[in-house]
Amino acid sequence: MTDEARSAQAFVEALDAENQTLLRGLEPDDTLKPEVEGALNVPNLLKVALRNEIEATEIAARWLVTTDDVAVKLALARQVGDEARHYRLVADRLRELGFDPEAVNPLATGFGPLFQYLDGLTTTVERVAAGQFTREAIAIVKNRQFIEFCERAGDPETAALYRDVIEPDERFHHELGRRLLLRFATTADAQAAARRAARRTLELADELQRKALATAGVHHAPGC
Ligand SMILES: [Fe+2]
Ligand SMILES: [Fe+2]
Secondary structure: OOHHHHHHHHHHHHHHHHHHHHHHHHOOHHHHOOOOOOOOOHHHHHHHHHHHHHHHHHHHHHHHHOOOOHHHHHHHHHHHHHHHHHHHHHHHHHHHOOOOHHHOOOOOOOOOHHHHHHHHOOOHHHHHHHHHHHHHHHHHHHHHHHHHHHHHOOOHHHHHHHHHHHHHHHHHHHHHHHHHHHHHOOOHHHHHHHHHHHHHHHHHHHHHHHHHHHHHOOOOOOOO
């Protein structure tokens, strides 16, 4: 193994550990003991999921066309397809639950702050650190909380959709981020930029979660 490869590997392991520590901030006990009240129900959380999935589709597509690296292009192309499929699966599930997904425009209020931040990143190492390695790690935590929520709410079908179909894809996207980071986070500068992007992504996710909790009582919307 070259020094660069060894350095990248140590960095990715350290970043993973830091992310996991900070992610525990996204799962306070009360989010693990969800209480259904008022509008906090599976269909409304699935509508939040539509927004997350379309944003994930769009950002991967934008990054696909602004990189010249074929491996990165193909990884993003796969992600575009996966996230678009998640959108359709969630829309289908909403329809089964008696809601018309076409009556929902998830982009009615524009793209959110996390999307805007990701859209401003220009280097591949920052993009994969933020968009794949970190954002998808967040999605894994949020989806786990959502699956528990669905089970408690008596909706094993939605829980199974997330556990068996969507979750394995999000895990794959996170692993994709890991693989690309190993390739791109080989210098001190690249590693510093990647770490900054990962931190900011977690901060934004945390802020969004607090805001959602404060304004709508939403604390276990699925990720993407
Ligand atoms: Fe994803
Ligand atoms: Fe997704």
